[in-house]
Amino acid sequence: MSAEELSSSASSSSDETLERDPSFKSAEGGGVDERLGSVRLEDEGDVEESRSDRVEDRGGEAVVESNGHGGDEGECGEESLVVETEVGDASGDLGSGVGGDGAVVERDAGEGDGDDGGDVPVLKTAEVVGSEVVGEGSRPGLEVGSEWRRNRTRSNSEIEMDDEQSPSSSGYAGERGSSNGAASSASDINEIVEDDEIREVGDVDGANGGIDSQSDWVPGKRHADEDDASISWRKRKKHFFILSNSGKPIYSRHGDEHKLAGFSATLQAIVSFVENGGDRLNLVRAGKHQVIFLVKGPIYLVCISCTEEPYESLKGQLELIYGQMILILTKSVNRCFERNAKFDMTPLLGGTDIVFSSLIHSFSWNPATFLHAYTCLPLAYATRQAAGAILQDVADSGVLFAILMCRHKVISLVGAQKASLHPDDMLLLANFVMSSESFRTSESFSPICLPRYNPMAFLYAYVNFLDADSYLMLLTTSSDAFYHLKDCRIRIETVLLKSNVLSEVQRSLLDGGMHVEDLPTDPSLKNRTLSPRVGHDSQGTFRESAAGIGGPSGLWHFIYRSIYLDQYVSSEFSSCLRSPRQQKRLYRAYQKLFASMHDKGIGPHKTQFRRDENYVLLCWVTPDFELYAAFDPLADKGQAIKTCNRVCQWVKDVENEIFLLGASPFSW
Amino acid sequence: MGCSSSLPDGSARRLSGMDQDSAVAPDAKNLRVKLVLLGDSGVGKSCIVLRFVRGQFDPTSKVTVGASFLSQTIALQDSTTVKFEIWDTAGQERYAALAPLYYRGAAVAVVVYDITSVDSFTKAQYWVKELQKHGSPDIVLALVGNKADLQENREVSVQDGLEYAEKNGMFFIETSAKTADNINQLFEEIAKRLPRPLTS
Secondary structure (H helix, E strand, C coil): CCCCCCCCCHHHCCHHHHHHCHHHCCCCCCCHHHHHHHHHHHHHHHHHHHHHHHHHHHHHCCCCCCCHHHHHHHHHHHCCEEEEECCCCHHHHHHHHHCCCCCEEECCHHHHHHHHHCCCCCCHHHHHHHHHHHHHHHCHHHCCCHHHHHHHHHHHHHHHHHHHHCCCCCCCCCCCCCCCCCCCCCCCCCCCCCCCCCCCCCCCCHHHCCHHHHHHCCCCCECCCCCCCCHHHHCCCEEEEEEECCCCEEEECECCHHHHHHHHHHHHHHHHHHHHCCCCEEEEEECCEEEEEEEECCEEEEEEECCCCCHHHHHHHHHHHHHHHHHHHCHHHHHHHHHCCCCCCHHHHCCCHHHHHHHHHHCCCCCHHHHCCECECCCCHHHHHHHHHHHHHHHCCCCCEEEEEECCEEEEEEECCCCCCCHHHHHHHHHHHHHCCHHHHCEEEEEECCCCCCCCCCEEEEEEECCCCEEEEEEECCCCCHHHHHHHHHHHHHHHHHCCHHHHHHHHHHHCCCCHHHCCCCCCCCCCCCCCCCCCCCCCHHHHHHCCCCCHHHEEEEEEEECCCCEEEECCCCHHHCCHHHHHHHHHHHHHHHHHHCCCCCCCCCEEEEECCCCEEEEEECCCEEEEEEECCCCCHHHHHHHHHHHHHHHHHCHHHHCCCCCCHHHC | CCCCCCCCCCCCCCCCCHHHCCCECCCCCEEEEEEEEEECCCCCHHHHHHHHHHCCCCCCCCCCCCEEEEEEEEECCCCCEEEEEEEEECCCHHHHHHHHHHHCCCCEEEEEEECCCHHHHHHHHHHHHHHHHHCCCCCEEEEEEECCCCHHHCCCCHHHHHHHHHHCCCEEEECECCCCECHHHHHHHHHHHCCCCCCC
16 A cells, blocks of 8 residues: 555645646645635535435425426427437438437547537546536537437437337237336335426435445335336436347336337437447437447447436446346357347346346445445454465365355455456346345355356356355356365355354444544554454444544545555445435445546546535545545545545555455455 | 356366266165256245245245255155255246256256146146256156145146156146145155165
């Protein structure tokens, strides 16, 4: 870990830093530049956050479904449509092809930013995030050609209206739905709400989104009775679809895939229209909605969202959904489409709705979904070493990967020589195992594919839950290794019980990880190795008294991601972020921050400081680590910067306990 | 299904095989047999096993992934014990190509259908043919019509099940994992039909 210090004084900042982020220059000095910068930043933040406030806060209000389709059409009239494509030249064709000259075509990251450039002045880091808000509200480019957009949008909605009259007009009506009829609509996690006026009763989206309430989340298919003719379906905030390139539905987050045949065909038509022009469709913006497309050979993935998440994040989510599908079927499923273009893939995914819905749920509570890193359960160094040693022992006997996990956190993992496990694969594997109930009833032996390891072939996974939370996964390339793996498990379990690893795991679950209230107050205490909470519990009196105000200097929460280790550590939520809704909002804010810091078009950034009415967000990226921290909205900037330095020191001090060091397969 | 199960590379060392344990252990008094359950998804294979092994019935359907492994020992009247090592396979289509992995070397195959679904009976016949073609030559086959408690929804008559079983030299029984009807009988009958090692 680096010994770098985040400087709060202008003098020690490099010119580059100053240029990129003037707002960071100085806490006390407060030059004119900085003020301009931060004022602007705050304004945009306000715009954005008040929006999402409206969206979230009204979640529980009564439904006012005044004017169903009429309302839709009215809204469409005011909406604008921005088409972003990848290949430059053909985009003109697209524009004229669809009937207008006003299309705002965002060709590539760089070009697209050129468009934004018009109303984006100096403050680059801030603008990345801010521009999206500006873009949707008042981007000048959108004024031009609104006529075309209106037409275009209307024709779109006409298509949908047709579908309503004959939802299965394509003649496709499969019998073997993968829908799980057991979904209960009373306790669901709707992401309803398409426009501001209409809300559905009982939208407890936020209430179920938190990491602590995972158990409250009811798995399985939602609203299986809906289709694109249902008003409630059209008002869902976030849709995910998988379809084939012949337009056959494969998966839909909401509603019954088979009833969505017409809608899928429409999506397919849009994609192939653009592809026929030699171009590729990435993103369509329609007012508050973004439609994101991802083409993977014969498989199309589409997300329709009005959650204001950045394009990069939503695209990353589609990539994960595709990865989950590959994990279940391998990429060789493509051959089925080569043999028969009209191949119906839904039977092959039978019973896996729950896996996808659980993954989609994790997009709103699991930071691993956008950090592309995994996290470890905090454990005393010796405990983790003991677990690692026995896993290593087993790996030496021909097991490709031996992974011991507790819920979504790693206890220890070991890979055979030269084999490395991608964090995304771990996420998908853990999601698959955690969401499939049958793994809990007995030991299992199942083919799975790790998309980042080898998307074409199955591995075989021996899975066994050692207790309600901890489970062992042994992966091998050999299809008849079951009895060997079973013996390995017995050996591992014996050692883990003898060395009390499993009871330590349970204790760590109860104690939680890093609590911001425990942030060491004295920065001179350099050799501190243990917080009272990490590893060894003690209900500190300081913590009790600090309840309600978070950590020092108004620190509410942080995530620290180690680049080298591919791991992150996330603090426990302070009492200021108790409600799952707040937690989900914070994750979304982090996700946006992450996307803006990694935007290739405007280059890597080092720091970002944002203040809005919900919190102060501070992000710091170095070659070794990334730090994301949330503070009280009134937190002092200078103090916040100092606190971030202390957090980094703290993480470094306890890295033995919060990270898996050394034996990781990433170090081969 | 088009999914192959090739090995990604040769890095893995040889592992002990699944067939290494012979189908029937030589000790005449304490038999150990590998039993595999096959059938369409949702016919109740896991429920039959959980009823037999743990005496439980869980009405919420939990889709099996790959295959689950459970074991249960029963004592027969002639004071022999039989330990069933049960492979409860997933009924989903995507696992069909992998079934040989589980039924290879099995001494007993239990093919299950749902008496309220003709489709599942058709699927059962597919599995019987597959086993006759690729299973061990001396495999003991049982045909099981599950969900016998749902008489009012019956689509497959007892007669049809019985006739098909007799034609193919199978043992036939109708069971209900929900009410536990005939579950133990099923496994006891299988145990009786097992080929015994000569002499004792």
